[in-house]
Amino acid sequence: MLSSISGPEEPGVSSLSVKGELLSHLVVLIACFSILAGALIFELNRTDASCVRLFGITLPNICTFKGVTGLPCPGCGLFRSMISVMHGDVVSSFAYHRLGLLTIVYIFLQFFYRLGFLLVPTQWARFAKFGKYLNKGFIVLAILFFLNWIWTLTNIFV
Numbered sequence: 001m002l003s004s005i006s007g008p009e010e011p012g013v014s015s016l017s018v019k020g021e022l023l024s025h026l027v028v029l030i031a032c033f034s035i036l037a038g039a040l041i042f043e044l045n046r047t048d049a050s051c052v053r054l055f056g057i058t059l060p061n062i063c064t065f066k067g068v069t070g071l072p073c074p075g076c077g078l079f080r081s082m083i084s085v086m087h088g089d090v091v092s093s094f095a096y097h098r099l100g101l102l103t104i105v106y107i108f109l110q111f112f113y114r115l116g117f118l119l120v121p122t123q124w125a126r127f128a129k130f131g132k133y134l135n136k137g138f139i140v141l142a143i144l145f146f147l148n149w150i151w152t153l154t155n156i157f158v
Contacts, residue, residue, distance in 0.1 A: 022118065029114035032107050039079070039086040039104070052080060071156070074149035078103060098148050099141070106141055110134060 045051040050061040065073035081100025084093035093100045113134055117127045 025114045025117050028110060029118065032111035032114065035082070035107055036086070036104075036111065039082040042079075042083050043087075044080060044083055044092075052083065072149075072152055074145045076152075099144055102141065102144070106134075106137060109137070 041054065043053045045053050045058050048058070051058050053059065063073055063076055065071070066076060075097070077096035078100055081093045081097035082104050084090070084096060085101050085104045090101060097103075113127060113130055117124065117131075120127075
């Protein structure tokens with residue numbers, strides 16, 4: 001697939017670096033698709049809020065950080081929150097994790113950015129500018145995750 005897409009002819013840019021860039025976009029696209037599809041396929045287990053179900057089979061909570069330390073990790077409840085968003089239950093989403101909705105929006109933006117980058121190679125310069133905003137958004141999201149985690153930990157110990 002990558003060999004059929006030719007990148008822009010730029011001086012000093014080898015076809016190997018263009019293929020590497022295309023491959024990185026493809027990997028992120030597949031990761032985003034997997035997360036979004038997983039959030040649609042999985043269901044919340046209404047009898048035990050710490051577990052999710054896949055095709056009727058209840059899967060246990062496997063947070064290693066919480067299992068070792070007894071404390072919630074920065075992403076505890078995030079997947080359950082994203083499942084809630086993808087199934088239309090935004091209110092429950094905030095109960096599982098405060099940043100679930102924002103994370104799913106960011107993943108959708110990444111998905112469409114990477115898809116556009118791969119499908120419309122003539123518009124790479126335009127997509128690259130949008131990508132810089134997504135990179136800054138990732139930094140903001142990471143900071144919000146850290147602040148959310150501190151907030152959660154302070155509420156546990158107070």
